[in-house]
Amino acid sequence: MTRLYVEQFLSGKDIARSNPAAAQMENFAYLVGDLDAGVCFAVDPSWGPMDLVEIAAKKGLKVQGVLATHSHADHVGGSLWGYPVPGVARLVAELGLVVHVHRLDADSLAHQTRIPASSVVPHDDGAVVAIGGVAAKLHHTPGHTPGSACYEVEGNVFTGDTLFLQGCGRVDLPGGDPAEMFRSLHQRMVSWPGSLLVLPGHDYGGARATLDEIRRTNPALRMKDPTAWERENR
C-alpha cells in the first residue's frame, strides 16, 4: 500500500518568507511522497530548500531526492540575474541528495547550481523515478528549455514552466524554442487525460486546475493553429 502525499508551497509566502525576491518570482515548489514509506521528494526546490526539509520532517517524511522540471535558477537555484538562490546546492551539501532531470538540461543544471555532475541523474522521456512506492513518470516537454519536463504522479502532473493555468513558459530565453513548445502543448500533451491535476511552476493565473479546465481557458492551449502560434511567439 502507498498513500500519496502532495503539497504545494508558494515562494515568499509558504517558504522563504523573509526573501522579497522569492515573493516576486511567485514560484511554486512541491513535496511529493509516500506517507506509508515515510519518504518524499522536493519538486523545484529553489527558494527556502531547508524550509521544505523542515516541513517534511514535521510530517514524519524524509526528503530523499529532487525532481527538477528544468535548469532555471528560480526552480533549482544558482544565480538569478546576479541574485543568489540557494536551491538544490543546499540539499546536495546538507543531505547528499541527487537531482533528477531530463538529460538535455543536466549539464546546464550542474553549471547553474554548481553541484557536481555526479549529483545529477539524467533521464530520457518516459523514465520512472520511485519515491517509496509512488512512481513519478517523466514526460519530456521541450520548448521553454531543451530539457524541460513534466512529472506525472498518480493523477497529478508537475508542469514547471511548460504550462501555467494561464499561458505557457517563455520561449525567447536562451535554449527556448517556439516550435518545440507548440509540439509539446499540441502534440505531446494531447494524449494526456483531462482529469490530470496540473500543478504549475509559477502562480500565473492560479495554483492548480485540471487539464480539462485549462484546455478550455488557457490561450496557449486554445491557439491550435501553428501559423498563428508562430506569429505570436516569434
Ligand SMILES: [Fe+2]
Ligand atoms: Fe524557467
